Amino acid sequence: MPEKYLENCLYFTVNKLSRVISKMAEESFRPTGITPTHGFMMMLVNNKPGISQSELAEELHMTPSTITRFVDKLVVKGLAERKVQGKMSHIHPTQAGTDIQTDLEKAWKDLYRTYSDLLGEEEGKALTKATHLAAGQLES
Structure with missing residues (x-):
């Protein structure tokens, strides 16, 4: 039965x-006006003003070119600014970027609450931990 193959396939189930x-x-992030990934990036920028693009790439497990595009979007939206020092770009929040932090944290908590209500809080935490550990092991 093909559906059983899919249910037992890590690739398929993780993508689902x-x-x-x-x-x-x-x-959850719709009220902020930015995507979840932009939101998490903005929270990192707010929590560490001057974070380098390479640090953002490492934290978010994204390629440098993807980070550049995402930062460009935050700059265009007026939430962040890029300051170049030599070959390094450092990202700082603007006032608007700082002002959105509370909304971003609320969106993150709303997301957590949504899946915790469906899975159960402990199951959600266990799934998150197991997925994080598996990704780390497969990445090495």
Whole structure:
């Protein structure tokens, strides 16, 4: 039965989970006016003003070119600014970027609450931890 193959395939199930949680995250972050990934990036920038683009890439597990595009979007939206020192770009929040922090934290908490209500809080934490550990092991 093909459906059993899919249920037992890590690739398929992780992608399915990604689509489902992405939809939830987009709904939670919609009031902020930015995507969940932009929101998490902005929270990092707010928590560490002057963070380098390479640090953002490492923290978010993204390629430098993707980080550049995402930072460009935050700059265009007036939430962040880039300061270049030599070959390094450092990202700082603007006042608007700082002002949105509370909304971003609320969106993150709303996302957490949404999936915790569906999975159960402990199950959600266990799934998050197991997924994080598996990704780390597979990455090495």
